[in-house]
Amino acid sequence: MRKLLALLSTLALAVLGSALGQEPIKIGVVISETGPAAALGIPQKNTVVLWERVINDAGGISGHPVEFVVYDDATSPDQAVQAARRLVEQDQVVALIGATAIPPTLSLQQVAAEAGVPLLAIAPVVEHNDWSFQITRATIDMLHAVAEHIAQQGHQRLGYIGYDDALGDDFINGLRAFEDEYGFEVVTDERFARTDTSVAGQVLRVLSAQPDAVFIGASGTVATIPHRTLVERGFAGDIYHTHAVLNPGFLQLGEEYIEGAVVPSDPIVVIDQIGEGFPGLDVGREYKELYEAEYGAGTVSTQGAYAVDAVKVLEAAIAAALENASPADLGALRTAIRDEILAIDGLPGVTGTLSFGPDKRVGVDFSTVVLVEVRDNDWRFLRDFTE
Amino acid sequence: MDQTVFLFLLSDGVISGAIYALIAVSLVLTFNVTRVIAVFVGELAVFAPLTYAVLLTGKVPGTVWLSAAMLVLWAGLERERPRTALPLLGAAGATVGLAYLTASATSPWLLWPAAVLLVLPIGAAAYRVFYQPKLSETVLFLLIQAVGIHFVLQGLGLVFFGPEQLRPPPLLRGTITLLGVPVARQALLVLLFAFLVLALLGWLFNFTVIGKALRASAMNRRGAMLMGIDPFRAGMTAFLLTSLVAGVAGMLVAPITNVAYYSGFSLGIKGFVVAILAGFASYPLVIAGALFMALVESFSAFYASAYREVLVFALILPVLFWRSVATLDLGGDE
Numbered sequence: 001m002r003k004l005l006a007l008l009s010t011l012a013l014a015v016l017g018s019a020l021g022q023e024p025i026k027i028g029v030v031i032s033e034t035g036p037a038a039a040l041g042i043p044q045k046n047t048v049v050l051w052e053r054v055i056n057d058a059g060g061i062s063g064h065p066v067e068f069v070v071y072d073d074a075t076s077p078d079q080a081v082q083a084a085r086r087l088v089e090q091d092q093v094v095a096l097i098g099a100t101a102i103p104p105t106l107s108l109q110q111v112a113a114e115a116g117v118p119l120l121a122i123a124p125v126v127e128h129n130d131w132s133f134q135i136t137r138a139t140i141d142m143l144h145a146v147a148e149h150i151a152q153q154g155h156q157r158l159g160y161i162g163y164d165d166a167l168g169d170d171f172i173n174g175l176r177a178f179e180d181e182y183g184f185e186v187v188t189d190e191r192f193a194r195t196d197t198s199v200a201g202q203v204l205r206v207l208s209a210q211p212d213a214v215f216i217g218a219s220g221t222v223a224t225i226p227h228r229t230l231v232e233r234g235f236a237g238d239i240y241h242t243h244a245v246l247n248p249g250f251l252q253l254g255e256e257y258i259e260g261a262v263v264p265s266d267p268i269v270v271i272d273q274i275g276e277g278f279p280g281l282d283v284g285r286e287y288k289e290l291y292e293a294e295y296g297a298g299t300v301s302t303q304g305a306y307a308v309d310a311v312k313v314l315e316a317a318i319a320a321a322l323e324n325a326s327p328a329d330l331g332a333l334r335t336a337i338r339d340e341i342l343a344i345d346g347l348p349g350v351t352g353t354l355s356f357g358p359d360k361r362v363g364v365d366f367s368t369v370v371l372v373e374v375r376d377n378d379w380r381f382l383r384d385f386t387e
Numbered sequence: 388m389d390q391t392v393f394l395f396l397l398s399d400g401v402i403s404g405a406i407y408a409l410i411a412v413s414l415v416l417t418f419n420v421t422r423v424i425a426v427f428v429g430e431l432a433v434f435a436p437l438t439y440a441v442l443l444t445g446k447v448p449g450t451v452w453l454s455a456a457m458l459v460l461w462a463g464l465e466r467e468r469p470r471t472a473l474p475l476l477g478a479a480g481a482t483v484g485l486a487y488l489t490a491s492a493t494s495p496w497l498l499w500p501a502a503v504l505l506v507l508p509i510g511a512a513a514y515r516v517f518y519q520p521k522l523s524e525t526v527l528f529l530l531i532q533a534v535g536i537h538f539v540l541q542g543l544g545l546v547f548f549g550p551e552q553l554r555p556p557p558l559l560r561g562t563i564t565l566l567g568v569p570v571a572r573q574a575l576l577v578l579l580f581a582f583l584v585l586a587l588l589g590w591l592f593n594f595t596v597i598g599k600a601l602r603a604s605a606m607n608r609r610g611a612m613l614m615g616i617d618p619f620r621a622g623m624t625a626f627l628l629t630s631l632v633a634g635v636a637g638m639l640v641a642p643i644t645n646v647a648y649y650s651g652f653s654l655g656i657k658g659f660v661v662a663i664l665a666g667f668a669s670y671p672l673v674i675a676g677a678l679f680m681a682l683v684e685s686f687s688a689f690y691a692s693a694y695r696e697v698l699v700f701a702l703i704l705p706v707l708f709w710r711s712v713a714t715l716d717l718g719g720d721e
Contacts (some may be wrong), residue, residue: 039551193695232569
């Protein structure tokens, strides 16, 4: 009896739905609202919520309203998998965006491949399968920018101090890849735990190797600790950070100690300071205006920019896919969307110009990285690499 | 390794040692009187400076509401005894009132003690609400309960304060140079406080009636009860002392090290290691153990920074082995 009722009501809705042409397109979003990556995930969620309204106010995608179904993965791969399966099977999404941190994203890639759903990764994973694409700029591009600055300044000995986990490994391995080309050498490999309160011993060891510059492979407010210790011990050379320090907490906790720090970044952080002619300037300005009008001045971030770029890519891909496939055949639509993403070339995004292809799974490249430095406790545009 | 580096690592170790000693002393004190291994002492230590940092921005943090809520819960449990319940309700109101009063003030002289006081009820109420009905359970039971409280408090810490670190301003700014090594004045304050607390506790336990009562409760609870010492009041005194020491220790150390919602855990666990090194019994051993562990941590950060945590926690192994082979008779009914 229940089944009959369900069937009848579904039929009725389908008839009604098709009659009104209002069938919503659902996009699944898995991000970290809680857990260690919460600080990064919350701007992503905010962006998705905001952009859903922006798209629907403009008429949706080819007349279909879009609905973002957002689940929290609590920065756990297990929960990410559960969320993704639910999105794919119960919520019947046409595509996935996620996750904030790398381990959950790796799990999402597997689910996406199994279910045949395109995934736009907003964490810098390195490998991709047939169904996953990357919106986040690759870490190696950020380190490339740092290597350019090192060579420009003529530094030859680079000290390294970073996290004692895979992230810390990633940074030092990436730096070492540029040693030969840019003529410097990584002379120390000191590590500390994210929860450490003092890095005195490690900093002493770094300084005893007499480096010309130091790279701190950490993130957020934690990165202020080794920086402060280095400055207090009298280090006067360049101090580089990773792009994971681009948040207000870092500036606030660093106070006057972090003056002059050089950080590779996406353009959104200093979008008001970049000169005309930089690719995607108006798209970036539009995003910043809308985001800050909704969530407050100075709240725009690179993580939110990745989320909005993922949405823009899907917007374009879904619009193109709907010309050949229909939401009634979910499997065919998902495949069509995946194929349309592969065909995207030169789409203006906030992070840069997005292009994909069978061999190019990362949307943006090195050309839109910028270097920023800390001046008067704020971010100042240093240089770009567009030439 | 030259002399400056050695002295620098030594000074770093001594200061860390003072902090670990304070936490470990709180743990040993609570354990001796109530048999509770209060692993949530770390959260009690960092809630105060986190609250302080938020009050400085003019906002009232969630810890105030937690304190008030726990006081109300306590009052609810005492509803048969209005002489106890009503003052507790008054205290809950006073907590919220004090928070709003000091949030708009800017003087650190007011905010500093206020931050410590606002967080104090959490420890005291936790004892009454969670432990008083279970005073005669096994040590393991009480420990697991403490672990549960730790998880709850840490989770609430994330909700109240967010994921990033905060740094309250120090009481004393600047550094002085001792034997060629720059030492932060705030760090010297930590050392001074550690020394004071240990001296005070030594005097309390050996020369005052309260101290004797606490020791009696620790050694033989039934015997103490027969002598007219109320085990609950002894336990409450111990918990209050612990919360106070931990809170002030946290307030003093936060300007040097930054604090976040997760900082309490590493403080608590390192204090726990030191307490194990001291066999959860002797206070002088706590001081020695804390210094030893902090120096191991400091020097291994220089020589083998990737293995620092491994070396520090591996210190427990020989101690546990030795203790299991040669037990110490503490007396008592366990």
